[in-house]
Amino acid sequence: MSGFRKKAFFAGAIILAVGLLSVSTSFAAKTIKIGVLSPLTGLYSIVGKRTSQGINMAVKEINDAGGVLGHKFEALIRDSETNPASSVRTARRLILRDKVFALLGPLHGGAAIAVLQESKKLKTMNFPWAATEEINTKFCSRYTWRVGSSAQQTSRAGAVIAHRLGLKKWATISSDFSYGRSVVRQFWNYLKERDPGAERPYAAWPKLGENDYSAYINKMQKAKPDAIYVGLFGADLIKFMKQARSFGMYEKVKIFTDFGGNHVVLKALGDQAPFGHWASSRYLHNYPVSAANKRFVDNFRKAYNVYPDMTAGEAYSTVHVIAESIRRAGAVDKEKAIDAMGGVAFNSPEGWIIMRPSDHQGWQSSFWGVISKSKKYPFPVLSNIQVISPVEGSHPDENTGQGCRK
Amino acid sequence: MEGSSSNKFSIRRLTGSVTNRFGVTALLALAVLAPFLVQNDYYIQLCTEILIASLLAISLNFLIGYTGLVSLGHAVYLGVGAYAFALLTKNVYPSMWAGLIAAGASCALLAWFMGVFCVRLAGLYFAMLTLAFSQVVYTVAYYWRDVTGGDDGMLGIPKPEIGIPGAFSISLESFTNFYYFVLIIVAALIFLAWKIANSPFGRVLQAIRENPERVEFIGLPVHRYKLYAFIIAGTLGGFAGGLYSTFQGYISPDLLYWTQSGEIVLMTILGGMYSFLGPAFGAGMLLFIRDTVLNFMEYWRIVVGGILVLLVLFLPGGILGFFEGWASRLSIGGNDGDDARS
Amino acid sequence: MELDVSFWLTQFLNGLANAMVLFLIASGLTILLGVLGVLNLAHGSFYMLGAFLIFSSSIIKNPSWFWVGLLFAPLVVAGFGTIIEAFCLRPLYGRERLYTLLLTYGFTLILDDLVLLIWGRDYKSVPIPALFEGRLTIGDFSYPVYFLFIIAVGPLLGVFLWFILNRTNFGKLIRAAATDSEMLDALGVNVNRVFTGVFALGAWLASLGGILAAPMRSVEPGMGVEIIIESFIVVIIGGMGSYLGAFVGAVLIGMLKAFGIEILENFAMIFIYALVLPILILRPRGLFGETTI
Structure with a gap:
């Protein structure tokens, strides 16, 4: 056994160890991170881009208004690939590594149920995009909420x-x-x-x-x-x-x-x-003809030069509802925000959405x-x-x- | 055509430098210390996934690297093992050991059944038949909603505690505990695989890869040896599937799709199919690259695909194969790594 | 009873339309397998590229957009295939076949993202060419003209392929290369050029499939992944290297899909495998396969 190979091995081991350590990034103090699973590729990629845009716009609005309780919002948007395994993997990464305050998505029904079980285990609130009604019934938990309409x-x-x-x-x-x-x-x-x-x-x-x-x-x-x-x-x-x-x-x-x-x-x-x-x-850019909707559509068009679709509207409202729950809780605390979530009301572009405490579903018109x-x-x-x-x-x-x- | 004897990467590297005592000790030490090095639950579970994928890739290498049979359906064992574990622990009896045995045994049976038909074929036909079999199982898992949950998959697969009932028990719910549990199982199975690979049986497999006609001529039953290799690969793959099932807690038919099989082949080649631990190295590389790239850029496929193309064109022996070849050339000169069996 | 006849006829034509798209992809795949011994996983990506290029040409506000696309898009894809073959695949012919498999797998990943980079993430919708709008109606029976167009293109290209393979010099070289490329090389023929030609022909056919499918299906990255597996099944059934086999295999699969849902609505795919497995086990060369690989 040669000396060279020893060295090669040590070098390899060190590179691997350093690599693993260096990626565990630092944690900025005054931000509230929200993890977003957006279907950027795959069957649902048709709405992935708009979902991300809706999120980014809400985050910008909140931060421009000075943030929430002195904290800025930061969105970590990841591709859920419309694939359950990869959604679960990415959800874990966002919660464990990036320590997100809340997890949004994914859209695929099966993946959403898998992810909400994971976030329940890891005690992080989760807002699936999926509209499956089982999310409010069979699989509901303290950590599962939905702002968008249910099926x-x-x-x-x-x-x-x-x-x-x-x-x-x-x-x-x-x-x-x-x-x-x-x-x-x-x-x-x-x-x-x-x-x-x-x-x-x-x-x-x-x-x-x-x-x-x-x-x-x-x-x-x-x-x-x-x-x-x-x-x-x-x-x-x-x-x-x-x-x-x-x-x-x-x-x-x-x-x-x-x-x-x-x-x-x-x-x-x-x-x-x-x-x-x-x-x-579940959201329409041309109805209702309200100030909130007009402002949203105008700003969205200004920012991205396209009209917001249903997922953009729902994603936008979801971020605002989270911000509202933190304001109500009076503290940047995951559990307190959940306690404050039931009853949160938000004047969204599609009209008032009220978070119903019993089934964790946002009450809204269809x-x-x-x-x-x-x-x-x-x-x-x-x-x-x-x-x-x-x-x-x-x-x-x-x-x-x-x-x-x- | 497959695995001609003029192959540049000699079989000797199968037992290449990594298997020497120092290398293995270093790797094991790294694996044991990993939870302390990474300090973050996410990376502990990523390491767990890498361990499971390593076992899977090494099991496939029994066919590709050792016997020269390119299977395009290896995901079938990942999937069947995973479903077997889930169905048993959820519906029958929540025991880790029973689940793992069910995963291994179901895949052994499946591999035996498939193998009888597959090993009679060679080259591309073998690849096609394994692909077709795995797609059949995928189709069944996808449409048989009552049992498998169809496209929605199966949820809430438990991590049953281990121990002796009444005496003591260890919970595997914590990431670190589960990591060590997987490490012990995977290390034991890989050690077993290594023993088999270096037994006289393993050498016959390598001889089959190099020249099946000659082996036939000596009077050894080539088909039966291939079948045994097929069953060993399948069983080890099944254990990996069982571990994956309890690790994820959630499984779906995607596990059985042909792209998943492609990914396992990719791991094997990426690391190097002519070295025993190469596939494990490839599994680690692929999962690590994907994890990093996926989270830092939108277009991760182009990066992974680009790496793959460059690797195939310029490092055909795989990453570990390349380093080993490089190391042996430098250290032994003209001796061409003949010391590796010591 | 009148109604039933038109129902079954419609189902038959649906199967046929499906089969013709599959045939275009599988025929290239099977020739590639027969001649080069290359299992080209990127073949589905050529199908995808064809679809994206016809989308680009559909932006032209002129009724001729479809014909412009139909003419030029496959040539662009064939050119692209030539580059891949000449620069990436050729160095691998001497090595184990596994490497070509991996290389083409790498290209499927790259191309999936490349189309996103070039064409963006917005949904691509390709209209039906004006000439083929509407339905052909005879009494109770009514069928989309565009589907009939697809059904007509398949056999036309089949004849065209037969002509190339059997009546041209290039075709003779292809068939000779399939039988014994080393001998051909020894005879002083530039085998590499034959290989490149075959690869380009395959890419040309696959992209045509993508163009025909685009107005009816969605144009998106990853659309090649599904089609490639069905095409492989067609190749297995027909036999590697046999384009006639690819035709028969494609029609069989198309019919199984169309009529299978009559018997087992949600399990129709299983009929396809019920056909494939015995063929692979009992007659691995497929129904029409000649070349030993």
């Missing part, structure tokens, strides 16, 4: 509209995973409750990320429904819409899309959007509207907007919240 709120609101229009025969399509199933389940159960005569001859469950929906579309047409409810999200929805359009679905049935009112989707579809059909969005061409905007927007009160879409108290107190 329950938007889907039940959709059922209210569907019932109003008197549509009887339905087909549904949604991705085969937690969020996708949740959306359609909520819609269908609520519609059946209001209208026992409604029937559903066909429910399609393509896999997440499916490329070719033509076979499902053909089966839908065979079922001859009056209307279809589409729970697909992200790029999946756009693919489906384009294919449904070329098969003539736009003319044959009424289409309800849970995610289709989102600005980025409508912008991407452009002239191929399903005009005259119903869609919802918006459904008709996809229309607009003279004011160079892309389709929702018009004839119906505001559905949160009462319609919220979890009845007795069924939920047991988990949230743990």
